[in-house]
Amino acid sequence: MADDVTLSPTEAIDLARTALMRVGMAETAAGALARATVEAETAGKPAVGFLHLTDYLRSLVDGRISGRAEPLITAPVPAIMRCDAMGGVAQHGFSIAHEELASKAKTFGIAVFALQNSYTTGELGWYAARLAEEGLVALAATNGPAVLAGAGGRQPVYCANPLAFAAPMADGRVLLIDQTSSATAFVNIREAAAHGEAIPETWALDQDGEPTTDPFAAMQGALLAFGGTRGANVALMVEVLAAGLTGANWSLDAPDFQAGDASPGCGLFVLALSPQLFADDFPVRLASQVARLSGDYGVHVPGIDRVARQQQAESTGIVLPRQLFDSISSFRRI
Structure with missing residues (x-):
């Protein structure tokens, strides 16, 4: 639309970092979160980008x-890095640890x-x-406040509990x-609620545990797992990795990320493997297999x-709705 705002990736990072610092975030943390936000936006995931x-x-x-x-950050043994975000954001802790984690x-x-x-982890990918x-x-793997019903249940016991996997070519x-x-x-x-749009009845349950197409009722009820019991089992696996192994809050115990003054206390579990120590030609083999599959x-x-997508954003810019741009620009510390 004509009223949209187009920013270069550098300008977008500056917009996010400046807004975060205005409401009290330290510069290093603000920079890490700003970069993650812009990368989510350029990857075509606006729901976990500037939105x-x-x-x-608001949470700051x-x-x-x-x-x-x-x-x-501590290391109980050489190959494990533990991080207490201290009520901050996961992007900051991971950015500090990233170089050493890769080296290990x-x-x-x-x-x-x-x-x-930590607060919610943003784009897990x-x-x-x-x-x-x-x-x-x-x-x-990461968790957060409970919004997802478990297998056979009608009340939220897990977060949406995403899982991400990446490999180089x-x-x-x-x-990814x-x-x-x-x-x-x-x-x-x-987002459907904000636009007054119905949702598929396979997405969520209302407060009475019945399928609903009303996004407002869904937010008061529980999300449904993909694939029924199988998806719920994946959510449980993620819960054990992201909350159990990390010592973070179980989703049932995590405070709301949208209200109150307490951190959700989320967890993040990241496993890194060096493919060269398993197969010297892994990146070549994967690129070839991807080409064959596609x-x-x-x-x-x-x-x-x-x-x-990131390269395209460098040349064409990132387009933000004017209302969203103005909202971000207007945040001030009270």
Whole structure:
């Protein structure tokens, strides 16, 4: 639309970083979150890009995020890095640990990053993709406040509990799978509510545990897992990795990320593997296999257009609705 605002990636990062710092976030943390926000936007995931940035901004104002938090990183053994986000954001802790985590994975063949006590993690694929860009295979899992019903249940017991997987290819692209355990992400239901749109009845239950097409009723009820029991089992697996192993809040115990003044205390689990220690020609083999799957069999391979999308954003810019741009620009510390 004519009233939209077009920004270069550099300008978009500056917009996000400046807004975050205005409401009290330290510069280093603001820079990490700003870069993650812009990468989600350029990857074609606006629901966890600038739209989600407003959640961070409101939470900084309300006290759900500690803007001056400095993550505490320890290593109980060489191949494991533990991080207490101290009520801050996961992007900050991961950015601090990223270089050492990649180095450990290349040295030992495997390394783990386990984070607790953070706000929601944003685009989960961002964490896995950053490691794949370093030539590593990565698996990431995260949790948050309960919004998803478990197998056979009608009340929320898990977060949408996404799982992300990334692997490098010889041509510089990465294979990236990033999907929730729910039939859809919570932010998509919230967006439908904002636009007054109905949702498919396979997405959620209302407060009475009945399928609903009303997004407002869905937000008061529970999301449904993809594939029924199988999806719910994936959510439970993610819960054990992201909350159990990290020491973070179980989803049932996590405070609301949209209200109150307490951090959700989310967890993030990231596993990094060095493929060169398993198979020297892994990136070449994967690139060849992806070409065969997509070219000869018509298979959609997720994530491989991420680099191309980012390059396109460099030339054409990032387009934000004027209302969203003005909202982000207007945030001030009270």
